[in-house]
Amino acid sequence: MKPIKRELGTCYYPEHWPDDIWKDDAQKMADLGLKWVRIGEFAWSRLEPRETEFCFEWLDRAVDILGKAGLSVVLGTPTAAPPTWVLKKYPDMLAVDSEGRRREFGSRRHYCFSHEGYREQCSIIVRKLAEHYGSNPYIEAWQTDNEYGCHDTTISYSSSALKSFQHWLAKVYGNDVNKLNEDWGNVFWSMEYQSYDEIRLPNLTVTEPNPSHALAFRRFTSSQVSSFNRIQTEIIREYSSAPIIHNFMGRITDFDHFEVGEDLDIASWDSYPLGFLLDRAGATEEEKFQFLRQGDPDFQAFHHDLYRSVGDGRWWVMEQQPGPVNWAPYNPEPLPGMIRLWTWEAFAHGAETVSYFRWRQVPFAQEQMHSGLLQPDSAPAPGYFEAKQIKEELVASPIISSGSSDVAIYFDYDSDAAWQVQPMGENLNYFQLVMDHYRAIRRLGLNVDFVHKKTKDFSRYKIISVVGAIHISSQLISRISSDKALVIFGPRTGAKVGNMKIPKKLPPNIDLVKSRIVRVETLPPNESLDIDPFGNAIRYIETLKLDSNASPYLKLKNGKVIATREGSGAIYLGAMVDRDGLIGFYQKLFEEIELDFVLMPDGVRRRCTENEEFWFNYNDKVIQTKIGDIQPADVIRLRLV
Ligand code: GAL
Numbered sequence: 001m002k003p004i005k006r007e008l009g010t011c012y013y014p015e016h017w018p019d020d021i022w023k024d025d026a027q028k029m030a031d032l033g034l035k036w037v038r039i040g041e042f043a044w045s046r047l048e049p050r051e052t053e054f055c056f057e058w059l060d061r062a063v064d065i066l067g068k069a070g071l072s073v074v075l076g077t078p079t080a081a082p083p084t085w086v087l088k089k090y091p092d093m094l095a096v097d098s099e100g101r102r103r104e105f106g107s108r109r110h111y112c113f114s115h116e117g118y119r120e121q122c123s124i125i126v127r128k129l130a131e132h133y134g135s136n137p138y139i140e141a142w143q144t145d146n147e148y149g150c151h152d153t154t155i156s157y158s159s160s161a162l163k164s165f166q167h168w169l170a171k172v173y174g175n176d177v178n179k180l181n182e183d184w185g186n187v188f189w190s191m192e193y194q195s196y197d198e199i200r201l202p203n204l205t206v207t208e209p210n211p212s213h214a215l216a217f218r219r220f221t222s223s224q225v226s227s228f229n230r231i232q233t234e235i236i237r238e239y240s241s242a243p244i245i246h247n248f249m250g251r252i253t254d255f256d257h258f259e260v261g262e263d264l265d266i267a268s269w270d271s272y273p274l275g276f277l278l279d280r281a282g283a284t285e286e287e288k289f290q291f292l293r294q295g296d297p298d299f300q301a302f303h304h305d306l307y308r309s310v311g312d313g314r315w316w317v318m319e320q321q322p323g324p325v326n327w328a329p330y331n332p333e334p335l336p337g338m339i340r341l342w343t344w345e346a347f348a349h350g351a352e353t354v355s356y357f358r359w360r361q362v363p364f365a366q367e368q369m370h371s372g373l374l375q376p377d378s379a380p381a382p383g384y385f386e387a388k389q390i391k392e393e394l395v396a397s398p399i400i401s402s403g404s405s406d407v408a409i410y411f412d413y414d415s416d417a418a419w420q421v422q423p424m425g426e427n428l429n430y431f432q433l434v435m436d437h438y439r440a441i442r443r444l445g446l447n448v449d450f451v452h453k454k455t456k457d458f459s460r461y462k463i464i465s466v467v468g469a470i471h472i473s474s475q476l477i478s479r480i481s482s483d484k485a486l487v488i489f490g491p492r493t494g495a496k497v498g499n500m501k502i503p504k505k506l507p508p509n510i511d512l513v514k515s516r517i518v519r520v521e522t523l524p525p526n527e528s529l530d531i532d533p534f535g536n537a538i539r540y541i542e543t544l545k546l547d548s549n550a551s552p553y554l555k556l557k558n559g560k561v562i563a564t565r566e567g568s569g570a571i572y573l574g575a576m577v578d579r580d581g582l583i584g585f586y587q588k589l590f591e592e593i594e595l596d597f598v599l600m601p602d603g604v605r606r607r608c609t610e611n612e613e614f615w616f617n618y619n620d621k622v623i624q625t626k627i628g629d630i631q632p633a634d635v636i637r638l639r640l641v
Contacts, residue, residue, distance in 0.1 A: 004402060008033060010359045032384070039062065047078060048125055074139075074245065079126070097152075098204075114158065141266070142242055142244045157204075212499040246260060266352070267315045269303050269315075276299050277299065281299040290619075323372070345614070407595075412452065430470075433491075443579075444583065444600070468493060471494075477510055488570070491542055512569075535580040604623050611639065
């Protein structure tokens with residue numbers, strides 16, 4: 001069988017270094033076996049130092065040197081870092097936070113997605129770059145902007161956002177603002193509007209805004225990100241046929257990545273496992289200690305699988321942590337071997353390229369304490385040697401098949417928004433709920449695919465989990481369930497109709513589920529209810545009134561039914577469940593449908609391709625497994641005959 005292409009790369013900033021070392025850098029990258037080098041994504045002040053004064057000569061030389069060394073260049077558009085002159089021209093282009101404060105110049109991502117002047121300014125620089133580099137043979141891919149949404153920059157409460165939101169609403173609801181009043185339930189608290197220009201943004205209200213108002217604003221904001229990105233992709237495509245990529249982030253959910261993905265050729269994400277363990281993975285305090293130098297055993301894989309779906313099969317890791325970072329609550333050094341493990345794990349999940357951020361640690365400015373493959377004095381840092389080892393291993397033993405999955409989880413950014421506007425309790429959120437289900441399935445050693453609204457083919461799955469999907473259309477449900485898959489719904493799936501209203505016949509608004517949710521309670525983290533015979537219901541618990549054709553599937557020890565088997569065959573799970581409970585729940589389901597699984601040891605995960613099993617040990621100690629002992633931070637490749 002032919003090897004599947006798996007490449008390495010790095011992120012390089014020629015503008016940070018004297019030009020007499022570029023050649024040596026390029027040669028060293030090539031010698032290390034890197035194929036890709038990403039450049040340019042923050043260099044606007046050097047590409048256009050003053051309005052219409054374009055200076056591409058230095059970049060021409062850099063691209064030429066890199067290309068001649070045998071490297072393929074990813075050219076980033078610099079729109080995440082508008083220089084001071086753009087601000088002087090458009091002082092109101094800055095994003096505004098929910099407290100009404102401007103997000104000032106002096107770092108990056110300070111723009112508001114809705115500012116028309118800023119959009120126009122971005123089109124100009126993107127067009128100039130695309131015109132100039134569109135047929136350059138060394139530019140083999142493009143990156144739009146950088147990490148949409150990073151540093152909490154999707155949602156902006158600026159005057160441009162207000163104006164665009166009012167227009168957007170008028171388009172959605174048409175001339176008669178009463179349609180909006182009706183849909184949002186604005187008779188409540190006398191919130192009825194007479195015209196669209198009376199509608200404000202849902203911040204700085206005395207108490208919470210109407211959830212319909214807040215959700216509409218989230219949906220509007222999400223569409224602003226995709227239209228902003230589309231401006232760039234359309235321009236680039238006029239001049240270049242090279243693939244277009246965006247580098248998404250870990251656990252940023254406040255815009256619809258699938259929608260942005262439709263305008264890209266390849267999705268990518270930036271993977272910083274140690275930083276993410278401490279600031280966003282939802283790990284317990286114990287796990288933060290246990291995996292301090294290794295990262296959360298599921299967080300990277302979750303995003304690999306999610307972005308594989310966003311990219312419709314094509315995806316990269318655009319930035320891979322190569323050593324300690326500078327921005328997390330604490331910045332430990334990775335356990336030796338982890339850079340290799342993270343890279344192999346990405347490849348096993350289907351990444352075409354893993355690119356390290358960054359080539360050399362920079363001695364100045366905000367990221368001077370962030371490691372690179374090289375130290376600031378150009379000597380190799382530990383990550384360099386791990387990249388070298390991976391390259392050698394790839395050459396000696398390439399990957400020759402990719403993985404598929406019997407189990408799918410539905411992911412929906414709009415549901416995340418709906419949970420955020422109406423969480424029903426502290427720290428209750430959609431991402432964590434989906435992540436909990438993902439963790440349980442991975443703990444049982446199975447591959448997972450993420451499916452979404454526009455997934456074309458659901459027929460290849462044996463089980464599809466649709467949890468927390470507050471709004472879900474009947475057409476989608478019938479597509480998901482038209483094949484033989486066992487479908488698991490809940491909690492909160494189909495809980496609302498229209499724009500955040502309780503369905504007339506009570507939730508869930510799902511044709512396949514006839515039992516009704518008559519009440520919901522949410523609980524603090526230290527309260528839990530025993531499930532019979534495993535685990536606990538926690539945090540979000542629904543009271544179900546069973547349909548006459550439904551039977552109890554799971555009960556609490558006190559007798560309350562928390563899951564039903566419906567007459568249609570679907571399962572409805574009406575609660576959040578802790579880790580042991582979810583493992584027990586999926587184990588029971590897998591046994592029933594005779595799906596082979598392996599309960600993995602704590603911190604060990606597996607990914608299967610057609611001819612190999614990859615086992616990853618995220619622990620800092622040797623672990624005994626059924627395939628033998630696995631050393632700390634080690635990867636075992638088991639050939640299947
Ligand atoms: C990413 C970003 C990079 C760099 C890196 C540091 O979020 O895209 O530009 O800042 O983090 O870890």
